Amino acid sequence: MAVIHIRKKEVQIKIVYVGPGRGGKTTNLEYIFGKIRHRILSDMVSIKTHGDRTLFFDFLPFELGQIHGYKIKTQLYTVPGQVKYNATRKLVLKGVDGVVFVADSMEVMREKNIAALKNLEENLAFYNIDIYNSFPIVLQYNKRDLAENGVPLLDIDTMNDDLNSELKAPVFEASAVKGDNVITTAKKAISNTIVSLQDQLV
Amino acid sequence: MDNSSKENLANDIENQLDDFFSADETSGPAGAEPASLEKLKSMVLSIDWEITESCLTDLIDETDTLLPQYKNDRLSHTLLRMLKAVSRYIRRRQAQSHPDAIKRVMSVFASLEKLTGSLHLEEETRKGIVAKEIAAFKKLKEQVELQRGAPARSIPMAESEGGYVDRDKFEQAMSAVEARLKSEVKDLKFQLEALQKELDEMRRA
Numbered sequence: 001m002a003v004i005h006i007r008k009k010e011v012q013i014k015i016v017y018v019g020p021g022r023g024g025k026t027t028n029l030e031y032i033f034g035k036i037r038h039r040i041l042s043d044m045v046s047i048k049t050h051g052d053r054t055l056f057f058d059f060l061p062f063e064l065g066q067i068h069g070y071k072i073k074t075q076l077y078t079v080p081g082q083v084k085y086n087a088t089r090k091l092v093l094k095g096v097d098g099v100v101f102v103a104d105s106m107e108v109m110r111e112k113n114i115a116a117l118k119n120l121e122e123n124l125a126f127y128n129i130d131i132y133n134s135f136p137i138v139l140q141y142n143k144r145d146l147a148e149n150g151v152p153l154l155d156i157d158t159m160n161d162d163l164n165s166e167l168k169a170p171v172f173e174a175s176a177v178k179g180d181n182v183i184t185t186a187k188k189a190i191s192n193t194i195v196s197l198q199d200q201l202v
Numbered sequence: 203m204d205n206s207s208k209e210n211l212a213n214d215i216e217n218q219l220d221d222f223f224s225a226d227e228t229s230g231p232a233g234a235e236p237a238s239l240e241k242l243k244s245m246v247l248s249i250d251w252e253i254t255e256s257c258l259t260d261l262i263d264e265t266d267t268l269l270p271q272y273k274n275d276r277l278s279h280t281l282l283r284m285l286k287a288v289s290r291y292i293r294r295r296q297a298q299s300h301p302d303a304i305k306r307v308m309s310v311f312a313s314l315e316k317l318t319g320s321l322h323l324e325e326e327t328r329k330g331i332v333a334k335e336i337a338a339f340k341k342l343k344e345q346v347e348l349q350r351g352a353p354a355r356s357i358p359m360a361e362s363e364g365g366y367v368d369r370d371k372f373e374q375a376m377s378a379v380e381a382r383l384k385s386e387v388k389d390l391k392f393q394l395e396a397l398q399k400e401l402d403e404m405r406r407a
Contacts, residue, residue: 003405031322035223045394059394064222067214095405179322187219194215 021081098193
């Protein structure tokens with residue numbers, strides 16, 4: 001959970017990007033980093049395997065400034081999407097305050113999206129977090145740009161039925177490669193996460 | 203906290219986030235770099251149309267202007283150096299230049315544009331682009347050597363402050379870049395471990 005220093009008037013929140021492997025989680029963080037790199041003191045840390053897959057996690061910390069007198073420090077993480085790295089995923093989710101679920105819009109990824117959401121539900125349950133009970137989560141339906149290349153995509157209704165029928169979370173159609181709605185998704189995730197912590201801020 | 207306070211907080215957060223992210227969409231190096239390549243692009247395109255000494259001199263001068271600006275972007279810097287070396291070779295050899303030399307100029311510039319214009323390009327992809335250009339550059343160098351029947355070291359390929367650097371020195375420099383990248387990755391791993399420890403301590407506190 002968030003680290004709140006009442007005396008220092010500082011709040012540190014942790015938002016994790018989750019979703020199936022090769023869905024675009026790292027690309028989201030890289031796009032955000034590209035947009036803000038000259039404003040932040042920190043760097044983005046990525047640990048990848050030889051095949052350019054996220055092995056452990058990507059980590060992007062930055063300060064947002066002050067809100068209601070509190071300095072807000074945000075940490076964005078990704079987890080490895082591949083099924084075999086569940087222990088790492090679970091570890092990175094420790095202390096999470098908000099989640100961005102990056103779903104892959106390709107038709108062939110339908111089952112993997114559902115499995116990844118189920119896996120998230122189980123991993124958060126391990127930390128006594130119920131994603132269906134006011135937990136700040138934002139859904140991003142990534143790779144919508146692939147339609148232009150004739151790649152068969154899942155329609156939004158199907159994705160909503162599969163992933164959001166119970167969650168009722170905010171949804172953004174996006175293209176992480178092009179940067180479409182990447183910042184909007186991050187903004188919503190940060191904003192929802194801080195609002196969810198509001199009672200601790202006063 | 204009552205509903206009105208919650209609304210105020212939500213509004214404040216939205217405003218803060220808008221300020222934080224929107225400022226970046228209009229300013230910073232990402233916006234400045236492509237603009238600075240515009241002049242170079244027009245010079246590259248002009249030699250595609252007509253190869254004159256004056257065009258090549260302008261192109262070389264422009265790479266000289268850009269090199270210090272890309273000092274901290276090693277990969278783009280390498281491409282600029284390569285662009286300058288090939289341009290100097292064409293200016294010196296003129297009609298005797300290898301027919302692929304102009305293609306190299308175009309290709310290196312296209313890669314440079316790709317590197318500086320795509321913010322979200324992964325580092326591995328960026329390195330891959332530069333590696334391909336280096337390989338093509340070496341191939342051209344070999345072809346030039348064959349054409350001239352001269353030993354490898356006689357063909358200038360990249361420049362340093364004092365003059366030309368031969369193949370061995372160029373390869374040494376590339377090895378040094380590679381070693382530096384490896385060392386940076388190692389440092390990052392250490393930083394990451396330290397950060398993780400700190401985070402754990404902060405959470406325990």
